[in-house]
Amino acid sequence: MEAGVPGRFLACACFLRENVFVPRYGLHLSYRGDAARLREDYGQALRDRGCRSDQEFEAVVKEIEEEVERRKQLDRHSRERKAIISQGYKPKHPEVYVLQDSFLDPEFLEIVKYCTSQGADLQGLLHRVDSVSDKRIYRLPIFTHEFCRVFIEELENFERSEMPKGRPNTMNNYGVLLNELGLDDALVTPLRESYLQPVASLLYPDCGGGRLDSHKAFVVKYALHEDLDLSSHYDNAEVTLNVSLGKDFTEGNLYFADFRQAPSPVPKYVEVEHVGSHGLFHRGGQIHGALPIASGERWNLIVWMRSSAVRNQLCPMCNRKPELVEAEGFADGFTRSSEWNAAETVDVCSLT
Numbered sequence: 001m002e003a004g005v006p007g008r009f010l011a012c013a014c015f016l017r018e019n020v021f022v023p024r025y026g027l028h029l030s031y032r033g034d035a036a037r038l039r040e041d042y043g044q045a046l047r048d049r050g051c052r053s054d055q056e057f058e059a060v061v062k063e064i065e066e067e068v069e070r071r072k073q074l075d076r077h078s079r080e081r082k083a084i085i086s087q088g089y090k091p092k093h094p095e096v097y098v099l100q101d102s103f104l105d106p107e108f109l110e111i112v113k114y115c116t117s118q119g120a121d122l123q124g125l126l127h128r129v130d131s132v133s134d135k136r137i138y139r140l141p142i143f144t145h146e147f148c149r150v151f152i153e154e155l156e157n158f159e160r161s162e163m164p165k166g167r168p169n170t171m172n173n174y175g176v177l178l179n180e181l182g183l184d185d186a187l188v189t190p191l192r193e194s195y196l197q198p199v200a201s202l203l204y205p206d207c208g209g210g211r212l213d214s215h216k217a218f219v220v221k222y223a224l225h226e227d228l229d230l231s232s233h234y235d236n237a238e239v240t241l242n243v244s245l246g247k248d249f250t251e252g253n254l255y256f257a258d259f260r261q262a263p264s265p266v267p268k269y270v271e272v273e274h275v276g277s278h279g280l281f282h283r284g285g286q287i288h289g290a291l292p293i294a295s296g297e298r299w300n301l302i303v304w305m306r307s308s309a310v311r312n313q314l315c316p317m318c319n320r321k322p323e324l325v326e327a328e329g330f331a332d333g334f335t336r337s338s339e340w341n342a343a344e345t346v347d348v349c350s351l352t
């Protein structure tokens with residue numbers, strides 16, 4: 001079946017109750033519609049973070065209920081925004097909507113060519129990419145500088161427009177959902193299928209890297225009076241690509257800790273700098289966050305890539321067999337298990 005056909009991909013029902021982020025206290029929590037239970041489960045953690053009075057606690061419950069309500073309406077609101085944008089938005093640079101080889105750094109094209117050649121292996125690939133730590137995080141050139149410049153101009157044009165705007169995810173408040181802007185079909189999907197997957201297939205074969213069949217792509221933006229940083233989290237993705245698009249900024253490094261399913265007793269963080277037009281590949285389950293920028297604006301393209309073969313077995317957000325619910329577009333990348341061949345089952349991301 002064709003990618004993106006409504007109904008093929010599904011979500012896990014945990015989306016309405018797990019990983020609800022409370023920005024004020026920097027905490028992710030589960031909520032089952034019951035304030036007393038919330039107090040039991042998180043009262044101490046909230047108090048430790050400064051939520052002391054009943055009023056403060058009630059404010060948290062209200063915030064969580066609003067977030068759950070937002071999530072319930074997400075598909076419908078997103079579909080409505082997308083329709084308005086496709087009717088009314090006039091792109092400044094229509095050419096960036098259709099992937100061309102000329103957008104890509106020639107060195108990246110060479111790397112992809114290697115990955116798709118016969119006999120390509122991880123060792124050979126590691127001679128061509130920078131390994132930035134022992135956590136299986138790799139940096140490689142992705143786009144040309146010119147593409148990054150023009151792409152940001154397009155996103156700024158959209159930002160200035162009167163068009164409705166969604167939030168990239170539950171933690172970032174500023175940026176652009178590429179699907180709503182109409183950038184998925186001819187830009188991100190071919191990028192994932194023909195260029196990113198061959199690389200991920202060698203880097204993360206154990207995490208579904210060779211079978212990435214959907215994605216969620218967005219651009220995050222950090223600026224002094226907007227978001228400055230990003231709390232520690234893991235992604236709803238098997239493999240993530242994070243590309244530094246620009247503009248000029250200081251600080252704002254990413255930091256990475258343990259792999260979610262294999263925490264070490266004393267977590268070791270590595271800090272990783274952004275390199276303009278270069279991307280970082282990492283496993284979605286690698287705990288990470290972003291330090292505050294000190295000046296300027298930071299724009300990064302994030303592609304959360306999903307492998308239904310992996311997540312159908314275990315939802316990465318609730319760590320259980322997914323409870324499938326209908327959703328639109330790529331949804332959260334689950335499929336009905338009858339659609340894939342049980343004989344081809346892959347291991348869920350190994351605990352390294």
Ligand SMILES: O=C(O)CCC(=O)C(=O)O
Binds near residue numbers: 169235254289290300
């Ligand atoms: O700020 C960044 O570049 C990282 C964003 C990120 O980790 C995410 O959106 O999942």
Ligand SMILES: [Fe+2]
Binds near residue numbers: 233235
């Ligand atoms: Fe992330």
